[in-house]
Amino acid sequence: MKLEDITGQYHGLWQIEECFRISKHDLKVRPIFHWTPKRIRAHMAICFMSLVCVRHLSYRIKLQYGPIYPERIRDALLSSKVTIVRNKPDGKYYTIPSNDSPECVKIYKFFGKNYSRTPFPGTSLA
Numbered sequence: 001m002k003l004e005d006i007t008g009q010y011h012g013l014w015q016i017e018e019c020f021r022i023s024k025h026d027l028k029v030r031p032i033f034h035w036t037p038k039r040i041r042a043h044m045a046i047c048f049m050s051l052v053c054v055r056h057l058s059y060r061i062k063l064q065y066g067p068i069y070p071e072r073i074r075d076a077l078l079s080s081k082v083t084i085v086r087n088k089p090d091g092k093y094y095t096i097p098s099n100d101s102p103e104c105v106k107i108y109k110f111f112g113k114n115y116s117r118t119p120f121p122g123t124s125l126a
Contacts, residue, residue, distance in 0.1 A: 022070045023051050057107070065106050076104035084122055095122030 023029045029047040034040045054070045061068050068076075081098040096119045100108075108115040 019051060019055070022054065023047060025071075057110075061106060061110055064110060068103050068106065072103050073107065076101045076107060080104050082122075084125060085119075086124070093122045093124050094119045 029044075032040060032043055034043055054073060058068060058070050058073060061073075079098070080100050083096045083098070084093055085096065086093050097115070097117055099117065100115065105115045
C-alpha cells in the first residue's frame with residue numbers, strides 16, 4: 001500500500017475506537033451473563049443494534065442541532081421522567097412531565113414530539 005493510503009486508514013481508526021468506547025462504557029455491553037451460544041449471539045445482536053441506533057441518532061441530531069455525544073443522549077433519556085397522579089373526585093389520571101435537559105428536548109423535537117411541562121391526561125400504569 002502507498003503511504004497516503006495507510007495514513008488515510010489510520011486517521012479513520014478513531015471512529016472504530018469510539019464505537020468500542022460507546023459499546024463498552026455508554027451502552028454497557030459487558031458483562032454478558034449468558035452461557036448458550038444462541039443467547040450470546042442474541043445479546044450481541046441487541047447491543048450492536050443499540051450502537052447503530054445511538055450512532056445514527058447522534059449523527060442526525062448533529063446535522064440539525066449540533067453535536068450531542070452518545071453519553072449525553074443516554075443520560076438525557078435516562079433522566080426524562082413523568083409523574084402520574086390520580087384526581088380522586090373524577091378518578092382520571094394525569095401525567096406531569098419532569099423538567100428535562102436541553103438535550104432531551106432536542107431529542108423529543110427530533111422525533112417530532114412536542115415537549116411541554118403542562119400536565120396532560122394519561123392512564124395508570126396498573
